[in-house]
Amino acid sequence: MWQFYFVQIFQFLQYDIYFPLSFVFLVILSSVYFSKVEESKKKRNLSLVFVFTIIFFIFWSALLTFWQYQLWRSNPISRYLLPPYQKIDYFLNYAYFHFWRDFFYRLLGSVLLLFLINFLNFIFKRDIFYDEEKILIPILGLFVFFPYNLILVFTGFFMLLLIIIFNFFKKKNSLNERFSFKNYWLFLAWLMLLCAPLILINYKFLQFKP
Numbered sequence: 001m002w003q004f005y006f007v008q009i010f011q012f013l014q015y016d017i018y019f020p021l022s023f024v025f026l027v028i029l030s031s032v033y034f035s036k037v038e039e040s041k042k043k044r045n046l047s048l049v050f051v052f053t054i055i056f057f058i059f060w061s062a063l064l065t066f067w068q069y070q071l072w073r074s075n076p077i078s079r080y081l082l083p084p085y086q087k088i089d090y091f092l093n094y095a096y097f098h099f100w101r102d103f104f105y106r107l108l109g110s111v112l113l114l115f116l117i118n119f120l121n122f123i124f125k126r127d128i129f130y131d132e133e134k135i136l137i138p139i140l141g142l143f144v145f146f147p148y149n150l151i152l153v154f155t156g157f158f159m160l161l162l163i164i165i166f167n168f169f170k171k172k173n174s175l176n177e178r179f180s181f182k183n184y185w186l187f188l189a190w191l192m193l194l195c196a197p198l199i200l201i202n203y204k205f206l207q208f209k210p
Contacts, residue, residue, distance in 0.1 A: 008197040008198055009197045011197070012196065012197035015145075016102070016145055016196070017060075017064065017098075017099065017102065018057060018060070018102065018103070018106070018143075018145070019193075019196070019197070021056065021057065021060055022142070022143035022144070022193055023193065025049070025053050025056070025142075025143065026143055026186075026189060026190065026193060028049060029046075029049050029136075029139060029140075029186070030186050030190075032045045032046060032049055033046065033132070033136065033186060034186075039131070039132070042132065043131055043132060043135060046132065046135040046136060046139065047135055049139060050135060050138065050139045050142075053139065053142055054107070054142070057103050057106075057142065058103070061099045061100050061103050064098075064099045065095040065099050065100075068091075068094075068095060068098075068099070069082070069091065069095075072091070102145055102146075105145070105146035105147075106141065106142050106144075106145060106146055106149065107142070108146060109141040109142075109144075109146040109147065109149040109150055110138040110139070110141035110142055110149070111138075112141075112150065113137050113138045113141045113149070113150070113153055114134075114137075114138045116153070117129055117133070117134055117137060117138075129180075129182075130180060130182050132182060133180075133181075133182045133185065136182070136185055136186075137153055137156075137185060140152060140153075140185060140186075140189045141153070143189060143193060144189070144192055144193065144196070148192070148196075152188060152189060152192055155188060155192075156181050156184070156185055156188055157181075159181065159184070159188070160180075160181040163181070
């Protein structure tokens, strides 16, 4: 079973070069989020994880770009795809498509999630998210490739709605009672990340990228 899963992960890497990094940073994020520290310190640590994740993703993309350039330059055939035989635009387009595009769209997804949080607060005319969620949700957007990072947050909203409905009928509570999904976002992110190699690799329509 585990051998099959690792084979799926190896195949999945052609669609998501950030999968290993997402796994590592999700471990770090989980340890920070569930650490027993003051709320102000936790928010600061979450913000640091967010910034460091972006920086490391940029470093990873740059490193892969450098390795690809060196590989092409050392090959007697592919070196003709580089200057002075070809304009550098050809390699830059190749590097963007394979090593940078996914990162930019993940970052776009995170920005959209941040915008969505503020938009919902505006619509409901109150702060419906905890301060931790305002940082946590955009971070999680970096760990799932676009547009499925948006699906992650809407799945969380749907599950929160089910929790509200279940509690309403079970306890006859007022809908004015506050419910939150903040303690479950990480578990949902883990579920989507670990299931991605098993699901996305087997369904072509789910492999769509802008």
